[in-house]
Structures are given as C-alpha cells and as structure tokens.
Amino acid sequence: xxxxxxxxxxxxxxxxxxxxxxxxxxxxxxxxxxxxxxxxxxxxxxxxxxxxxxxxxxxxxxxxxxxxxxxxxxxxxxxxxxxxxxxxxxxxxxxxxxxxxx
Amino acid sequence: xxxxxxxxxxxxxxxxxxxxxxxxxxxxxxxxxxxxxxxxxxxxxxxxxxxxxxxxxxxxxxxxxxxxxxxxxxxxxxxxxxxxxxxxxxxxxxxxxxxxxxxxxxxxxxxxxxxxxxxxxxxxxxxxxxxxxxxxxxxxxxxxxxxxxxxxxxxxxxxxxxxxxxxxxxxxxxxxxxxxxxxxxxxxxxxxxxxxxxxxxxxxxxxxxxxxxxxxxxxxxxxxxxxxxxxxxxxxxxxxxxxxxxxxxxxxxxxxxxxxxxxxxxxxxxxxxxxxxxxxxxxxxxxxxxxxxxxxxxxxxxxxxxxxxxxxxxxxxxxxxxxxxxxxxxxxxxxxxxxxxxxxxxxxxxxxxxxxxxxxxxxxxxxxxxxxxxxxxxxxxxxxxxxx
Amino acid sequence: xxxxxxxxxxxxxxxxxxxxxxxxxxxxxxxxxxxxxxxxxxxxxxxxxxxxxxxxxxxxxxxxxxxxxxxxxxxxxxxxxxxxxxxxxxxxxxxxxxxxxxxxxxxxxxxxxxxxxxxxxxxxxxxxxxxxxxxxxxxxxxxxxxxxxxxxxxxxxxxxxxxxxx
Numbered sequence: 001x002x003x004x005x006x007x008x009x010x011x012x013x014x015x016x017x018x019x020x021x022x023x024x025x026x027x028x029x030x031x032x033x034x035x036x037x038x039x040x041x042x043x044x045x046x047x048x049x050x051x052x053x054x055x056x057x058x059x060x061x062x063x064x065x066x067x068x069x070x071x072x073x074x075x076x077x078x079x080x081x082x083x084x085x086x087x088x089x090x091x092x093x094x095x096x097x098x099x100x101x102x
Numbered sequence: 103x104x105x106x107x108x109x110x111x112x113x114x115x116x117x118x119x120x121x122x123x124x125x126x127x128x129x130x131x132x133x134x135x136x137x138x139x140x141x142x143x144x145x146x147x148x149x150x151x152x153x154x155x156x157x158x159x160x161x162x163x164x165x166x167x168x169x170x171x172x173x174x175x176x177x178x179x180x181x182x183x184x185x186x187x188x189x190x191x192x193x194x195x196x197x198x199x200x201x202x203x204x205x206x207x208x209x210x211x212x213x214x215x216x217x218x219x220x221x222x223x224x225x226x227x228x229x230x231x232x233x234x235x236x237x238x239x240x241x242x243x244x245x246x247x248x249x250x251x252x253x254x255x256x257x258x259x260x261x262x263x264x265x266x267x268x269x270x271x272x273x274x275x276x277x278x279x280x281x282x283x284x285x286x287x288x289x290x291x292x293x294x295x296x297x298x299x300x301x302x303x304x305x306x307x308x309x310x311x312x313x314x315x316x317x318x319x320x321x322x323x324x325x326x327x328x329x330x331x332x333x334x335x336x337x338x339x340x341x342x343x344x345x346x347x348x349x350x351x352x353x354x355x356x357x358x359x360x361x362x363x364x365x366x367x368x369x370x371x372x373x374x375x376x377x378x379x380x381x382x383x384x385x386x387x388x389x390x391x392x393x394x395x396x397x398x399x400x401x402x403x404x405x406x407x408x409x410x411x412x413x414x415x416x417x418x419x420x421x422x423x424x425x426x427x428x429x430x431x432x433x434x435x436x437x438x439x440x441x442x443x444x445x446x447x448x449x450x451x452x453x454x455x456x457x458x459x460x461x462x463x464x465x466x467x468x469x470x471x472x473x474x475x476x477x478x479x480x481x482x483x484x485x486x487x488x489x490x
Numbered sequence: 491x492x493x494x495x496x497x498x499x500x501x502x503x504x505x506x507x508x509x510x511x512x513x514x515x516x517x518x519x520x521x522x523x524x525x526x527x528x529x530x531x532x533x534x535x536x537x538x539x540x541x542x543x544x545x546x547x548x549x550x551x552x553x554x555x556x557x558x559x560x561x562x563x564x565x566x567x568x569x570x571x572x573x574x575x576x577x578x579x580x581x582x583x584x585x586x587x588x589x590x591x592x593x594x595x596x597x598x599x600x601x602x603x604x605x606x607x608x609x610x611x612x613x614x615x616x617x618x619x620x621x622x623x624x625x626x627x628x629x630x631x632x633x634x635x636x637x638x639x640x641x642x643x644x645x646x647x648x649x650x651x652x653x654x655x656x
Binding site: 010035042046072075092 | 492493496500503504507508510511516519520523526527530533534536537538539541542545546549550553554557558561562564565567570583587590591594595598599601602606607608609610612613615616620621624625628629632636639640642643644646647650651
C-alpha cells in the first residue's frame, strides 16, 4: 500500500496556518485572537514533525517540544494579562482597548 | 486479518467484563459502607441485594430524560459523553495477564501494548477534566459552575504529584510500556516496585483519590455542600454516565497502581513454591465456610442462598485446578486480587474519613504532596546514578 | 490505510479549525481547538512521533486548553457581536485566502518529488528514549533555559492575577 505524500502534510500545515491568520485578523474578541495564535503554533509544529520524518532525525521533535513549552508559558501569562485587562475595562473587544491611541 | 478478529473479540470481552464490574462495584460499595455503618445495605432485590444494580439500571434508563431549557444544549450533551469516553479508553492499555493460547491462536491478555502506554494513560486522564468543567458550565447554574470549576482545578492540581509519582518507578524499570513494566517485576513480592518506592506508592494512591473525586477529596460533588456539584442538572442516562465515569476512573487508577507498584499479574511468591494453589485454597475455604453457615443459618431465607453461594465458590476452586484454564485464570486471579484489595481500600476510606475543605485540599496538593513527590524523584535518581 | 487515516483526521482538523475562526461563542471555538489538537496528535502518530503526540495531548489539549476554558468560564465571555466588519474584508477575505493557499500548495507540490511518502512505522526514532537522549545531551542548554522561562511565566501569572491587597 502506498503511503501519504509528504507534501500533503505541508499543505495541511499551510491551510491551518492561514486559518489561524484569518482568525487573528478578523475576530474581535481577545480570547478568540489568542486561540488563533495557538492554532498557528500548532500548524508550525506539524511542519516541524513532517520535516523530521523526511530527514529521519529527531531534531524536529525537539523543536516541537520547545515550541509547545513556550506556547504553554505564553498562554499562562497572556491569559493572566487578559484577566487583568478585563478587570479594568469590563470588555473583551479589542476595538475598545485603544486608550493608548492618539 | 486474524489480528483484527482477535482484537474485536478481546475488545468485546473486556467491554462486557468492565461494564459488569462497574455495575457490581456499586453493589460492593453500598454493602461495604453499610456494614461499616452497622446496617445491612441493599438486601431486598434478589438474594443479598445482588439484583440491585439491575434495578438501578432499569430505573436510570426509564427515567424522564429532561433537558432544561436554559442550558447550552451542545455542550450540555457533550460533557457526559466526554467524561465516559475518556474514562473507558484507559482500560485498553492495561495488561490483565500473560500470554495465553486459545484454540491455537497466541495472544496477550491486553488490548493494545503501546510503547508509550503510561503516557497514554496520563494523556487520557488529563482529557477527563473537560467532562466535568464543561458540565459545570453548560448547566447555567451557579452551584454547578462552582462545583465544576473546583473539581477541575482539583483534578489538574493533583495531576502533578500523580505524574511525579509515576516518574520515580519509571527510573527503576526504564520503559514506558505497561507490559514490560509488569514483566520486570517478576519473581516475588521482593521484586515489586512497591518496596523500593514506598513513598511514591503512597503519593500515587493519595493523588489517585483526588483525581477520581473520592472521599476525602470529594467536596466538589458532595451533597451537603454544593447541592450536587457539577451534575446537579443532569438526570437519567446522563447522570448514569457521570456515575459510570467516576467508577471507571476508580478502576483505572487501581489497575495502574497494581501494574506500576504491585507487580500486575505476577504472583506473590513464585509458582515453584506453590502459588498456583493459592486461589484453589482460597475459594475452597470460602465455599466451605458458606456451606457450613448454610446448615444453621441466622435467617430463614439463607438456608437456600448460602449453600448455593458455597457451591459456586467450590466450583470456582475446581476450575483453577484444570490445566487448560490455569494459564489464563491464575494471572487474572492475582491481578484481580490486587485491584480488588485497592478498590476495597477506596471504599473503606469512603466509609471512614471526613472530607477536606477546599483550601485544605489545594494546599495539601501544592505544599505537601508535590514537594514530597519531587524529593522522592530526586532521591531515587541519585541512588540509581550512584549505583551504576 | 495510511491515506484513509490521514484524510479522515486532516478533514477533522480543517473543519475544526474553520469552526474556531467562524464560531461566535468562545466556548465553541475552544472546543473546536481541542478537536484540532487531538486530530493533530493522531497525525503525529502517523508520522512516527509518538512522544510528541502524547506530549501534545498532555500539555496542549489537557493543560493549555483547560486554562483557556477556565478563563472563558470565569470571565463569562458571551457571544461576539457581528457588526463593525469592513466591507473590503468581507468581500476579498475568502477569495484571497483561497488564492494564497492554492499558490502555496502548487509550490509545495513542485518542491517535493513523488518519492517522499509517509508510511506508518518507517521512522522509529520518535520514541521517548531518542527524544530524551537528544534533549539531555545535545539540547541541554535550551532545556535548562526553558525551565527558567516556565518559572518566569509562573511568577508572572501569579503576580498579574492576584487580588489587590487593601
């Protein structure tokens, strides 16, 4: 039985990444924007693992591991920031967080 | 092709056995707690209340399936499904016994042996948090939300000491596959992981109590605290799903404890010293006691039921003497004995201890269990590095 | 067999990702994102990355997304309102996205000759042992630095989300 061409994994990664960008640009709620960022990071992880398969080395997996760890740390701090901002402004709409705009 | 057929048959056998065990585990719990509290427990439906689980299942199935109009329907229906699925999946990697030969086919008494079996169990148990958190939120009820949030915070806090307590015996066995972990504990009780890793064993069992939301850590679902916690708004089959998920989690945690620390399906002392006759002697003794008491019973109806039970146990004892069945039944007996003992401890603790307050519970996880598990890992690592 | 499994889980991943972007209520987006992560974990298993697949479920789907769900529940985030989108974004958004993706797919397909196929079981180097060996010998410094990073993140999160003392 034939396997799956590697290009399909990379195309799937591109599709997920562009969906993440679309969500990041077009949504208004801060939490949904944050979730689109996580979607982008996941797409990149898939790319790394696919390349690690192609080169038959484990370095891609190590990179994925570090991306996951950094994403977890960033999610923790980012959500704490969102909580603090919500406490001060009572809104989750990014358009209304513009007090530093001139 | 043969692999698929064998796997389907094994999956069917495990599913039926697991569901029957869950139903009768509830009977055992009610009887044991009743006897701890000096009362009888279910004794009317069938002899000694043995048909009570059947009556409960019929009641839960035929109850009115109410979906309150103010809930978020999709998440409300998804939550019990997630809880039950995650708790039942973890049984698929647990080794129940050694290799057996059935009608010419050789197979292991395990559904799937993954190289990363232990990580799979951790992954599935961390997904089990969602069932409870989403159930609490979807019910649109402040008591459910509080119960759901507290319960999920408790489960994720106790996942840390659980994982560290798993990491310490892994340093001893050097593999993540559950089958190999059991095989490395062959010999006698002196080779099991519980003796070198006794601290880890206690941390794991205590964290296991908290992961499954059992007393003394069951504040989020206690009836006199939060109405019924996260499953307040659930009725009939969905409530039964949460109930089943809790018992299945309990069975999973005890199976993992038995596999990691107590040697899985390995016997207490080697077969050369006669450990194959332990189940025979045990069942024959129980059967003899039942028949002896059946001759002069305390209640009139026991004149029929006690001799029948005695005959059943004697038949089981004879079954353990037949050579073709021995290779399958004896590892199963040892595994079942260890899991049964741990389940009895779970039920015993429920009948005995009061529950923790929520801040005491969380403080215990972060300030006591987590440092103890971490220190244990450190000491184990130093000892192993020094020895090699 | 590989192709069927890949197609099933890739379609689940794409549909869930579209759901993340399209749904108005944050909880539905969060549940769809969990679906994306779980299907990606299966795809990692097909690529032979067993440790990374389990780490994806334990860390991402089982901890980071629980954090998201908690915050959504605590903030009582409601469904987003639909007004305020620019007309240009609505008209040109979808066609531009599809055009970009078609271009990217064409170039990716050209770069990879037909010989590079993924079969389950070919790559055995993704086990916990090989990842651990590489992590603790070649990549020891980044490993220690990430542990300091996690410590900083913990301290930051605790300080930011603390109640103000009177």
